[in-house]
Amino acid sequence: MAISVFFLSTVWFLDWLLFSHVEQSVAYWRDQLINYTGIVGFGLMTVTMIMSLRPHWLEKHLRGLDKMYRHHKRFGIASGVFIFLHWLFSQGGKWLVERGYLSGPQHTAGEPVTWKNRFEQLGEWSLYLMVALIAISLIQRFTYTKFRLSHKFMGVVFIMASLHVVGLLTHTQPGMIFMVSALLCCAAGCYAAVISLTGRIGQSRQLTATLGEISQRTADLVIFSVHLTQPFAYKPGQFVYINFSKDEGAHPFTVVSYDGDCRIELAIKALGDYTRTLPQWLKKGLPVTIEGPYGAFSYSQRESQVWIGAGIGITPFIAWLDELVRTGTELSKNVTLYYCVPGPASAPFLARLVKLTDGRKDITLRVLYSENGEILDGKEIGGRHSIPDTEVYFCGPQGFARSLNQQLTALRMPSGQFHSEHFTFR
Secondary structure: OHHHHHHHHHHHHHHHHHHOOOOOOHHHHHHHHHHHHHHHHHHHHHHHHHHOOOOHHHHHHOOOHHHHHHHHHHHHHHHHHHHHHHHHHHHHHHHHHHOOOOOOOOOOOOOOOOHHHHHHHHHHHHHHHHHHHHHHHHOOOOOHHHHHHHHHOHHHHHHHHHHHHHHHHHHHOOOHHHHHHHHHHHHHHHHHHHHHHOOOOOHHHEEEEEEEEEEEEOOOEEEEEEEEOOOOOOOOOOEEEEEOOOOOOOEEEEEEEEOOOOEEEEEEEOOOHHHHHHHHHOOOOOEEEEEEEEOOOOOOOOOEEEEEEEHHHHHHHHHHHHHHHHHOOOOOOEEEEEEEEOOHHHOOOHHHHHHHHOOOOOEEEEEEEHHHOOOOOHHHHHHHOOHHHEEEEEEOOHHHHHHHHHHHHHOOOOOOOEEEOOOOOO
16 A cells, blocks of 8 residues: 555656646645645545456455455555545635635635536535445444445445546646546546446356255354356365345355366355354255455465464365365475364364375374363464474464464564465455
C-alpha cells in the first residue's frame, strides 16, 4: 500500500510542479490539499475495486487471494481516511470563511444551485455511504449475506464518486497529469463496479458441478465429493468458491483432494451461521457452481520444514500429502506435520493422516490434544528444529497463527519464513 500512496503522491506532485502557478495564500494551499487527498483517496479506492474482481494476475503477484483480500481491506480503510481528509479540507475552508477566520466568497440563502454544487454534494453523499459500508464490513455481527449485499453497493459508491470527480474536473481545470490519472481511475474503477453490480465477478473461472458422495456427515462437519464438468488447473493447497444457493452466494473452502480429472473433495466445518446449516440439507446430485481454484499456499525446498494444521486447517496439508502419494513423490527435505485438535473426538482426519504418512521417511506426524495439555508453541518447535533454518506453514485460527509467529520471531526466525492462510475475507 505504501508504494501505491507514494505513486499517487508523485502524480499529484508532478502535476503541481509542472502545471500549478504557486500562490502564497491559505486558499491556494487548501485547494492543493483538497487535490492531493482526493487523488490519493480516489486512487486507493480504484485499487480496492480492481481487487474485488479477484484478477488472477494480481492474485499471483500478491501470493494468493487470501493475501489480496487482506490488502483489499487495508486499501479500503486507507481510502476512507484520505477521502475523509479530502472532505474535511473542503468543508473546513467553508466553515472558516463563515466564521470570519478566512476571507472568501460569502454564500447567501437563495443563491441558485450550480452544477459544481451538485457534483460537490454527490461526492459528499458518496463519502457518507462509503463510511457506512466500511463500518458494516468491519462489524462482525452482520451475517455474511448482509455483508456481501452491502459490500456490493461499493460499486454504486464508486460510480457516484467518479461522477463527482469528472464533474469537478471540468470546473477546477487541473493539470494534464492529474486529469489523465483521475480519468484512468474512473474508467478502471467503473469497469470493476459494473462487473460487481451485474454479478459477474469470477465468471470466467466458474464451472458447473454436481454434489457427489457424502463420505462423512456430523453435526459440525461434512466431507463430500464434487464432480466437475471438466478438469481445472489445480495445485495442492488451493481453495475454491462453491455456490450452493444464489441467495447466499459463494463461500471459499479448501480442496482436500483432486483426482487430476473431474473429481474434487471438500470438507466444511461448522464455523458460522451458514456452515452450521449445511450438513442438514446437502444431498447427492445437488447442482453447484465451482469458481477457482485460488490461492498460492505451497511448500518450498528448504531442508527443514514444519507443517501445522489446527482443526479444519489440516485440509491443505492433506491435499499436499494426497498429491505426494498419488504421484509417488518423496520429499528431499525433512517435514514434521503437527495436527492440533482438542481431542480424539475432534480429529476426523487422523486415520487418513496416519494412512498418508505411514511408512514415509520424509514426513513425521505428530498429533497434539489440547485437552491433554499438549499445546504447540515456539518452544516445542524450537526444541526439535533449528529455527533460523526452518520454514513454517500454518493453517488454522488466526489468533493461533499470530501467537505462534510472535514466539518464533522471538526465537530469531527470519522474516518471511512463517507462512499462513488467511481465510477471514472481511
